Amino acid sequence: xxxxxxxxxxxxxxxxxxxxxxxxxxxxxxxxxxxxxxxxxxxxxxxxxxxxxxxxxxxxxxxxxxxxxxxxxxxxxxxxxxxxxxxxxxxxxxxxxxxxxxxxxxxxxxxxxxxxxxxxxxxxxxxxxxxxxxxxxxxxxxxxxxxxxxxxxxxxxxxxxxxxxxxxxxxxxxxxxxxxxxxxxxxxxxxxxxxxxxxxxxxxxxxxxxxxxxxxxxxxxxxxxxxxxxxxxxxxxxxxxxxxxxxxxxxxxxxxxxxxxxxxxxxxxxxxxxxxxxxxxxxxxxxxxxxxxxxxxxxxxxxxxxxxxxxxxxxxxxxxxxxxxx
Amino acid sequence: xxxxxxxxxxxxxxxxxxxxxxxxxxxxxxxxxxxxxxxxxxxxxxxxxxxxxxxxxxxxxxxxxxxxxxxxxxxxxxxxxxxxxxxxxxxxxxxxxxxxxxxxxxxxxxxxxxxxxxxxxxxxxxxxxxxxxxxxxxxxxxxxxxxxxxxxxxxxxxxxxxxxxxxxxxxxxxxxxxxxxxxxxxxxxxxxxxxxxxxxxxxxxxxxxxxxxxxxxxxxxxxxxxxxxxxxxxxxxxxxxxxxxxxxxxxxxxxxxxxxxxxxxxxxxxxxxxxxxxxxxxxxxxxxxxxxxxxxxxxxxxxxxxxxxxxxxxxxxxxxxxxxxx
Numbered sequence: 272x273x274x275x276x277x278x279x280x281x282x283x284x285x286x287x288x289x290x291x292x293x294x295x296x297x298x299x300x301x302x303x304x305x306x307x308x309x310x311x312x313x314x315x316x317x318x319x320x321x322x323x324x325x326x327x328x329x330x331x332x333x334x335x336x337x338x339x340x341x342x343x344x345x346x347x348x349x350x351x352x353x354x355x356x357x358x359x360x361x362x363x364x365x366x367x368x369x370x371x372x373x374x375x376x377x378x379x380x381x382x383x384x385x386x387x388x389x390x391x392x393x394x395x396x397x398x399x400x401x402x403x404x405x406x407x408x409x410x411x412x413x414x415x416x417x418x419x420x421x422x423x424x425x426x427x428x429x430x431x432x433x434x435x436x437x438x439x440x441x442x443x444x445x446x447x448x449x450x451x452x453x454x455x456x457x458x459x460x461x462x463x464x465x466x467x468x469x470x471x472x473x474x475x476x477x478x479x480x481x482x483x484x485x486x487x488x489x490x491x492x493x494x495x496x497x498x499x500x501x502x503x504x505x506x507x508x509x510x511x512x513x514x515x516x517x518x519x520x521x522x523x524x525x526x527x528x529x530x531x532x533x534x535x536x537x538x539x540x541x542x543x544x545x546x547x548x549x550x551x552x553x554x555x556x557x558x559x560x561x562x563x564x565x566x567x568x569x570x571x572x573x574x575x576x577x578x579x580x581x582x583x584x585x586x587x588x589x590x591x592x593x594x595x596x597x
Numbered sequence: 598x599x600x601x602x603x604x605x606x607x608x609x610x611x612x613x614x615x616x617x618x619x620x621x622x623x624x625x626x627x628x629x630x631x632x633x634x635x636x637x638x639x640x641x642x643x644x645x646x647x648x649x650x651x652x653x654x655x656x657x658x659x660x661x662x663x664x665x666x667x668x669x670x671x672x673x674x675x676x677x678x679x680x681x682x683x684x685x686x687x688x689x690x691x692x693x694x695x696x697x698x699x700x701x702x703x704x705x706x707x708x709x710x711x712x713x714x715x716x717x718x719x720x721x722x723x724x725x726x727x728x729x730x731x732x733x734x735x736x737x738x739x740x741x742x743x744x745x746x747x748x749x750x751x752x753x754x755x756x757x758x759x760x761x762x763x764x765x766x767x768x769x770x771x772x773x774x775x776x777x778x779x780x781x782x783x784x785x786x787x788x789x790x791x792x793x794x795x796x797x798x799x800x801x802x803x804x805x806x807x808x809x810x811x812x813x814x815x816x817x818x819x820x821x822x823x824x825x826x827x828x829x830x831x832x833x834x835x836x837x838x839x840x841x842x843x844x845x846x847x848x849x850x851x852x853x854x855x856x857x858x859x860x861x862x863x864x865x866x867x868x869x870x871x872x873x874x875x876x877x878x879x880x881x882x883x884x885x886x887x888x889x890x891x892x893x894x895x896x897x898x899x900x901x902x903x904x905x906x907x908x909x910x911x912x913x914x915x916x917x918x919x920x921x922x923x
Contacts, residue, residue: 283638283853312609350678350853351678352676352677352678352716352717352718353715353716353717355715355787358784373783376781376782376783377781377782378778378782382782384782384783384784385784385787386713386784386785386787387712387713387714387715387785387786387787388713389679389681389713389850390678390679390716391678391679391852391853391855391856392678392850392851392852392853401750403750403751403848403849407849424727424729424923425729425923446849449849452704454783454784454785455702455703456702456704456708456710457699457702457710457780457785458684458710458711458712458780458785458786459712459713459780459783459784459785459786460713460784460785461681461711461712461713461845461846462845462848462849463849465849465850466850466851519787519788520787522729522788523729523733523772523775523788523789523791524715524718524791524792525718525792526717526718527609527676527717527718529717530717597750597751
C-alpha cells in the first residue's frame, strides 16, 4: 500500500490519500482518517480499510480517483510527534568525523548514534531548501526511514521490528558550517539540522518485497545533484538494523505512534556507489587529492532523491528540492 | 486565563478545559477546540472565546462547570510537535559540567545551550516516573517554559517575545548516569532525557502580572523532595530571556504553533534558594564537604514542583510524581 498527503491551505497535516502502485492515481481517504498522523493513532482500524481502498484503486473500481501531481503532495506527515535520526552507516560516521577532526565514538559499533530532530515543520518533497548564508554549508543527507506505531519502553530489537508500519525516504538537510560549534558546546544538533523533507509516498512492507529483510531495505538510494549522478549507495548496508535503532530510541521511554526513525545518511565503502551527502565526497577528495573541491549547495542547486525496486519501479516518489535564498 | 487538559481513555491529546483563577472549577472548552494543540493551531480564533469562557467561569455564570481534581488532568499538551529545552541559568551549567568533569562551552554567556527533546509522550503532572535501574541516576529538573504560536525563521529576540502565548512549569526528568556517555558520543541527549511532566495549568501572561518582565518570570520555583524543602530558586535570574531562546531555536527554521521552549533548570547562586535538581546539590556537597552525599532519586521518592505568585496564589497547579520501578 502507498499513502500520501495532499497539501491543504488550512489543514497543517494535509489530507490523507491512497496512491496507486504505479504512482499515477490517487483517491482521498479522509473518510477513514483525516490525515496520516490520525491514521497512525488508529492504525489497527485504519490499515485494513486503507488496504481495501488501495486494492480498489489499483483495479480501477474507484470512481473519485484523480491524477497524482507530486507538486501537490506534502511529506507523508507534514509534522509529527517525533523524528529520531540514527546514524547506522559506520562508513558515513567515519568520513564525517574525519572531515571535522572529531574522534570516533568508542561505542561506534555497539551503540547506535541517534539524535532527536525537529519534527514540527517538515518541508514538502519539492519545497525549496531556504539558505540563509552559503557559509552555513548546506548539505543533503539521503536516508531511509520507518514510521512506527506505539512502541513500549524497553522493547527488544527483534520485537521492535514488529512495530514498523510504514517506510519512507528522507532528505535530512544539514548545515555543516554550524554543526562543529554546536556539537562542541555539548548539547547535540539543533540549528545545524533544519527541516527535513520526505519523498511523497509512505509505503507498507509488501511494497518492498524481498528487499526488506534483516531489518534493512536492500536497495540503492538514487541521489542526483543538478541532474547528475551523485550516489546509488545500498541502504541494506546499515550496521545497525531498524529494530536496533527503534530499541535504542525506546530504551528509557515509550514512543508514540507516528514516530519516524531514520537510518542516517546511506553510505557504502564501495566508491562506485557514490555518496548521499556532500561532506563525504568532500572528505574523499581531501583523502585522494589533498583538498576538498566540491562546494556545499549554493542557491539554484537542485537535489533529487529516489529509490527504485529491482524491477525499476519508483517506490517512494521523488524528493526534488532547489536551494533558494532565505 | 488558565487552560488544562482532561485525560481521556481514547483521545491521546485529551480534552481542552478552562480552569478558574482559583484552580477549583473547570469547564470543557471542546466546542472551541478539541484540545490545546488544536487551539494553538487556531489561536487567534480560539483565544478570545476561551477568555470569554474563563471570565464566565470565574464569575459563576457557567452552568456545566465541575470541581477540578488534578489527578484527572494530563500535562497541558500530552504530546506536541516540538519540545526545545534551553539551559539559560549559567549557574546550573557551571555546576553540572563540574559534576561530570566536562569543560564549559566557550560561548557560555553569548549563545544559549539548547537541546531538542522528545515531545511525543509527556507524563501527566501526577504520573509516576518509571525507573529502570537506580544506576541511571534519576534526577528532576524544575523549569519554567513557554508555548509559542507559529514563529518565522530568523525572528529577532525582541519579536520572538510576541509569539509567546502560554506559560508552563516543567519537570524535565534526567538520567545522570546515562548522560556522560551519551554526550561523549557527540549527538547530544537522547536516552538521558526520558519523558518530561508539566504542571496541569498553562496560563496566559496576565496571570503572571508584574512577575513577567524582560522576557523572564520573576518568581521562585518551589521544589520539594519527599515533602521536604529542596529549592525556591527565582526563575527571573535567567541569563538568556525567553525571546533569546526562541530566536535561537528559530535561527535556521520556523517553529510550529504548540512548540514548547524550556528555560533549563532554574538555578540561583544564592545558596539559600536551594536547588531545582539533585546534581547541583550533589556538586555543592562535593565542593563543601569533599563528597556527594545526597543520592539520586530512588523508588518511592516523591518530587513536587509548584510556583506561587507574590500574593501566595498557586499559578500552575502541582507536579507531584513518585519514582516507581519500571
